[in-house]
Amino acid sequence: MKLIFTIILAGLLTALPTRAKAQAVLLQEFIYESGPYPSVHASTIVETSSHELVAAWFGGTRERSVDVGIWVARKQKDGWTPGIEVAIGVQPDGTRHPTWNPVLFQPRDGPLMLFYKVGPSPEEWWGMLRTSSDGGRTWSEARRLPDGILGPIKNKPVQLADGTILSPTSTESLSEPSRWQVHFERSSDGGKTWTATGPLNDGTTIAAIQPSILFREKRGGDRLLAVGRTRHGRVFSTSSDDAGRTWSALSLIDDLPNPNAGIDAVTLADGRQLLVYNPTTRGRSPLAVALSRDGRAWKKVLTLEGQPGEYSYPAVIQTSDGRVHITYTWKRERVKHVVVDPAKLAG
Secondary structure, three states, X not given: OHHHHHHHHHHHHHHHHHHHHHHHXXXXXXXXXXXXXXXXXXXXXXXXXXXXXXXXEEEEXXXXXXXXXXXXXEEEOOEEOOOEEEEOEEOOOOOEEOEEEEEEEOOOOOOEEEEEEEOOOOXXXXXXXXXXXXXXXXXXXXXXXOOOOOOOOOOOOEXXXXXXXXXXXXXXXXXXXXXXXXXXXXXXXXXXXXXXXXOOOOOOOOOEEEEEEEEOOOOOOOOEXXXXXXXXXXXXXXXXXXXXXXXXXXXXXXXXXXXXXXXEEEEOOOOOEEEEEOOOOOOOOOEEEEEEOOOOOOEEEEXXXXXXXXXXXXXXXXXXXXXXXXXXXXXXXXXXXXXXXXXXXXX
16 A cells, blocks of 8 residues: 555656646747748847837748848737848848848837848858837848947847846857857947957857856846857856956856757846756757756756757747746747746746
8 A cells, every 4th residue: 555655646746847837838839830931040039118029030041041031020919920021131232141140139228129140151240230119110221230249149138237238249260160259248328339358268178159148146237147059068157247347267067968059048037047948969859948046056947849850049038027938940940939937937
């Protein structure tokens, strides 16, 4: 009898986390079912100042094709609007380059910002910016960012307590092997002018790109943490005690495997750190969510995708109602949107 009770109890305890995780997911949907392009990647999502959701991604024949453009959709009561192409890589001389890695960002004051890249490859691209004063319905003319300023490479900027916009960025060199180096860019005038730190790493000892910025104490504080993608089988970490002006040397996080694929992270209103990533060293499935109290020790708490295929390049935000919104590439065919209640994630 005691043995039977033990077996039943063990089964119940095993089932409890699964039920809790299922309850945490409030919505799963595709932003669109079909589009005028066969391949998409690198989505981004933002809550506007009017509390509406806007998403963007790049779409075209395939990554690196010159027909790849930046597409934007808005969330309405009856679903997402059809995607509208808002940026292409046509140059004044008529040549065309692919576009890359849109990043949406809503500062506390000022228009919605859409950063993206144009160029033949990540080693040679440059940063571009368009803005919207009506929540993504219409957009300004595109302007090129200053030389040496790329804008956020994949993941969203953060805004500090004094209004400074801090942008996580990185470079990939043309050398063989390519040097992957992380740096940060800051603007104290709403994105009109920018300054950049030097690279944090030599690009080979720890080859790293695409950081995400977290707050170590509370949203808006000066003590920061950044995490991101590497070639070394794990996510990297670096910290700052002076609002991102200087940073510690990069280190690797044992709890977070990385298959050389993009991640994203956000500091929740309750102080926990939430990260979306591929918890493997090979391939881009599964896709999961991890939580941390201190940014050092992490625990996987939710699997978003576990079947064969590519589920990658997540973007994550927490909206003003407390919900977490995640978008990601679904098999390079569509953009998936998942809504999570973080209060139901144990960890």
